[in-house]
Amino acid sequence: MGSTKKGMLCVLAAAVLWGSSGVCAQYIMEKSHISSPWLTMTRLLFTGVILLTLSFVHGDKIFAILKSRKDTFSLLFFSLFGALIVQLTFLLTIEKSNAATATVLQFLSPTIIVAWFALVRKARPTLPVASAIFTSLLGTFLLVTHGKLTSLSISPEALLWGIVSAFSAAFYTTYPAALIARYGTLPIVGWSMLLAGLMLTPFFGGQGGDFVVDGRLLMAFFYLVVIGTALTFSLYLKGAQLIGGSKASILSCAEPLSSALLSVVLLGVAFSLPDWLGTLLIVSSVMLISLDSRRKARVAA
Numbered sequence: 018m019g020s021t022k023k024g025m026l027c028v029l030a031a032a033v034l035w036g037s038s039g040v041c042a043q044y045i046m047e048k049s050h051i052s053s054p055w056l057t058m059t060r061l062l063f064t065g066v067i068l069l070t071l072s073f074v075h076g077d078k079i080f081a082i083l084k085s086r087k088d089t090f091s092l093l094f095f096s097l098f099g100a101l102i103v104q105l106t107f108l109l110t111i112e113k114s115n116a117a118t119a120t121v122l123q124f125l126s127p128t129i130i131v132a133w134f135a136l137v138r139k140a141r142p143t144l145p146v147a148s149a150i151f152t153s154l155l156g157t158f159l160l161v162t163h164g165k166l167t168s169l170s171i172s173p174e175a176l177l178w179g180i181v182s183a184f185s186a187a188f189y190t191t192y193p194a195a196l197i198a199r200y201g202t203l204p205i206v207g208w209s210m211l212l213a214g215l216m217l218t219p220f221f222g223g224q225g226g227d228f229v230v231d232g233r234l235l236m237a238f239f240y241l242v243v244i245g246t247a248l249t250f251s252l253y254l255k256g257a258q259l260i261g262g263s264k265a266s267i268l269s270c271a272e273p274l275s276s277a278l279l280s281v282v283l284l285g286v287a288f289s290l291p292d293w294l295g296t297l298l299i300v301s302s303v304m305l306i307s308l309d310s311r312r313k314a315r316v317a318a
Contacts, residue, residue: 029271035253036273042060109174124299
């Protein structure tokens, strides 16, 4: 198998697994009565340990960042406002609505990123980027109102956490670029998740006595942490390395679609025509942004 096909398969597999992890989280919270903050805390702690272990085995110097006071502070900042907020708000959105809606709303982050950079640089957006902003806004409108101006199809809490999740995902994607360039992706992401989990522990570590736990829920938690987070992250990194970030972004559009399909099939979530149209519009906005990035890259070359 060629490297391009291998990379595409890795990214597609990662996107589908990411989509399924949200569905898995919804199943866990519904069946076990685990709160979203407690699940966020345990997911971050376990995933952080796994990623740092993988990084250490890979030969990375995982403690190098701790020798720089400035970079350690940046890591703590990223852990709090990146890893912690993005994971917590995503699971809160699932808790207040469902996995499909949470995943689609978080997928607004690429549009937020390009709109922010256009604003900061005082540059007029290109036609594809302007179209992406419009389609993402229209998609969000259909998803949260079903086309009715006077009512919401999801709770105000779900909408609030979903929008915060999208903005935090945009921050999570852009902020750690300098740290990753110096220390590598796995060490930074691993540390940020572990530290974020530790930050939540004083507040939610004492919970757990009233949770319902059985074999299926333990398997679901294993899937969420190991398959849906650690393995998925590794697959995406490998795939993006082989085919490039722009192609990887396009293929990652399978994430909200897989989440929607799995939510309908496995959890019985009702997804109406406006929901599907809104999802497709938001997905198309990401594709427009990715295609514009590829065009700019060809022009620069």
